């Protein structure tokens with residue numbers, strides 16, 4: 001049975017304020033209504049009908065990045081992100097600036113491939129002019145061929161096992177190179193690789209937009225399809241997908257994809273990083289929120305990087321602080337997103353690293369956008385690309 005958390009949980013709040021101590025939107029704006037405690041308080045009032053749904057209230061509830069920094073802080077045991085998801089579902093009709101995106105998301109359940117094919121053509125025709133004129137922000141190039149071209153099984157000689165990839169929409173449509181890197185690693189280690197056409201969006205953007213029913217249907221599809229795939233592990237390169245599948249699917253559906261595994265967990269558990277060497281480089285690591293707060297994975301990526309000969313690792317200041325992406329948040333609340341992101345860029349530059357490594361395609365997009373805006377110079381890599389390069393040159 002699924003366990004629902006509803007807005008009523010907000011009434012347990014004792015207003016201690018512990019949750020706002022790590023809340024990036026509060027720490028950036030110093031505005032109580034843009035912080036964890038304020039959001040919980042407002043949702044409690046909404047639940048008790050002492051506050052009516054309104055555009056202003058919806059804006060404050062949608063201004064949460066869903067980063068999860070507050071998730072395990074509450075002494076009253078409130079799962080704040082879950083309360084906010086439910087608040088969003090209750091307020092979605094009042095959130096005007098999300099209307100267009102909600103429509104697009106609903107449409108997308110009938111076929112993302114076609115939508116991205118059209119967007120790719122539009123991007124090629126118009127994006128460059130609009131971006132250079134400063135009329136539109138940075139958007140990574142949409143791949144002309146998605147990573148999941150079809151249901152494929154990549155065979156290998158001397159097979160040692162079978163692994164499947166949960167690509168996620170970012171890798172599939174924007175960063176197929178990251179998916180190719182994982183395939184290369186798996187094939188080199190003798191694993192047969194399953195890239196599964198039946199995969200649908202993990203549901204994160206739908207829940208973020210208050211579309212709970214649509215998210216539930218997507219979760220059910222993924223669970224049904226992936227639990228039929230015979231593979232030792234289903235490996236994900238996106239911590240948002242992994243967190244949603246591991247943490248939220250059980251609440252939404254009562255089940256999950258049984259053997260979902262984050263790329264860092266996989267690299268450590270299967271001892272993929274032994275005897276690797278690269279050209280000498282100074283690197284630092286940025287913790288994606290959904291990996292560190294959501295899945296509790298902080299040491300593994302650092303352990304992996306420190307094992308590779310040639311990489312000199314330097315810890316940046318506040319490595320675990322958010323980059324400001326937050327998926328749709330970066331579109332709806334551009335200024336706050338950029339303010340948070342600029343602090344991250346300052347910390348990367350302060351580390352003097354040549355390369356910042358992370359484990360999340362969304363963070364890569366945000367860091368690239370802010371790097372361009374600030375004219376900064378450093379490389380940005382997904383950890384899987386670093387391992388692929390160390391293995392294959």
Ligand code: SF4
Pocket residue numbers: 022023024025026035036039063064065066067068069070071080081
């Ligand atoms: S999820 Fe992040 S942004 Fe939202 S209330 Fe919690 S700490 Fe703040």
Ligand code: SF4
Pocket residue numbers: 012013014015016017018019020036037040073074075076077078080
């Ligand atoms: S930590 Fe929990 S009890 Fe304290 S203000 Fe935040 S939601 Fe309320």
